[in-house]
Amino acid sequence: MNGFAFRIERKSRSCAARCGVFDTPHGAVETPAFMPVGTRGTVKGVLPRDLRDVGARMILANTYHLHLRPGDETVAALGGLHDFMAWDGPILTDSGGYQVFSLRDIAQVDDDGVDFKSIVDGSRVRFTPERVMDIQENLGADVIMAFDHCPADPTAETEVRQATERTHRWLERCVKRWRERGGPERGQALFGIVQGGAIEALRRASVEAVCAHDLVGYAIGGVALGEGREAMTTAVECATPLLPEDKPRYLMGVGTPTDFFDAIERGCDLFDCVTPTRHARNHTVYTSQGRMNVRNNGWREDPSPLDPGCDCLACTQYSKGVLRHLAVTNEMLAGVLLSLHNLRFFHRLLADIRSAIAEDRLAELRAAVLEPMTRRIGPGD
Ligand SMILES: [Zn+2]
Structure with a gap:
């Protein structure tokens, strides 16, 4: 895939931790790495120059919020996210899947996609896997995320199964759209997201279904939603041994110093969280x-x-x-x-x-x- 590579340089002898380098078209990221969050296209209150000085390499921006304001087409007209954020390093955009969870009181999920109410003006916003790929193409980050359904209760088996299977069907549609639109040639990598809540069999099945697509990297989603440390550890423990060794593993929405150690010891490489700035x-x-x-x-x-x-x-x-x-x-x-x-x-x-x-x-x-x-x-x- 154009411009992307991941290599592991050192491995711990006593746990699954590893040091690696993730190459992207906008530079290399030493892993394990933390990605600061710029929800609306800015890491709140921090100049890009200072972000670089504190050690940030890859930063994150948010698809749902940028789609609402100023609009992904406006971001594209203004030169894409790198110009928009005045950041020449790697950028990752999330898919809006987290908002399916966080805005569940104003979201309706069906097999085809999700209807949201805009938090800006109350209007109807429709996200489908294809739409989410198109929006992220316009935003222009280096790494884009598949659209996933994140269940509200990671221990409710029926709900988790339904959301996980839906996530797999949506991933197929994301991959198809991303390939049709020339994502690989454009140098925009797609990461798949593993769901499965805190249910071991579903996590394992999800790793298998998601990794069948042979993508540049994989994320573990549906964690850090208030499920507690034990459920998060279970989710990570079930997923990481089955994920391909030679691809970066991104634990979404995590976290705190304790979470970093817990996840890195189990083989995770990338993290993002609003905690430090909030x-x-x-x-x-x-x-x-x-x-x-x-x-x-x-x-x-x-x-x-x-x-x-x-x-x-x-x-x-x-x-x-x-x-x-x-x-x-x-x-x-x-x-x-x-x-x-x-x-x-x-x-x-x-x-x-x-x-x-x-x-x-x-x-x-x-x-x-x-x-x-x-x-x-x-x-x-
Ligand atoms: Zn200080």
Whole structure:
């Protein structure tokens, strides 16, 4: 496939973790990797230059939201997503499958596709597998995702079976449309999405059905929807041993530092989540000592950095006291700086994980990183 390759460079000797390089037409991504989320074509509050500085390589944008506003044809007229986002690195677009779940109160699913109500003006929006391929072609990301049906309850067997089988039928239609429209020649890779909820037999059947299409990469979907850590682990554990070794594996919508270790130990390579930027806008940060609310009054006169081990702009140029002031006065800069810090924390963590896999000390890193994460730190700690 034009411009895409995945190679594994190091494998852990004690678990299924691996370090790899995913080549795309817009550059290489070292894996395991975290992809920041730019829902509406922008990672909220973060300049592309700064995204690059915190270590981001591949970023994500959202099909459903960009289709509604400004419209995928408008994005195409403005030069496609790379120009639109002023980002010359790799981009992945999701398919709207997550919105089938998250907007289920205003969505009607049938065998042919999904009717949504627009969250912008209430009008009817129809997504079919073919339509979703056309929209993502217009948006122009490097990697596009198949349209899937994500069941609301991953343990409800009848519902999960129906959604999983529908996802397989939709994948056939996505692949057909993508090939007919010259996706492979255009240098736009299609990833298939494995469903099957937390039901082992269905996960296995789904891996088999999805991988039959021999695509550039595969995603594990229908996780991180509030099902709990155990169900997510089951889903990953059932899927990864059966996925082809030589293709990237993307665990959608994940997650947190604990989730990264759980999934990477089981052989996952790519992740995305709104957590670092969303928490930053609520003034909560991850640090090497634990999680912290920056608005805490105890930081008022604290001249020390948020995280002494961090090299981001917030930690090298500002003190806790100043960041607290910016947060409590709701200055725009608070969200900007704290987003940079959280993104840097996530990207440093993934870089540390890659080194630890290569040196076969992932378990030690896991213990050292996660122990402080159970703490919320306050003044005097
Ligand atoms: Zn920092």
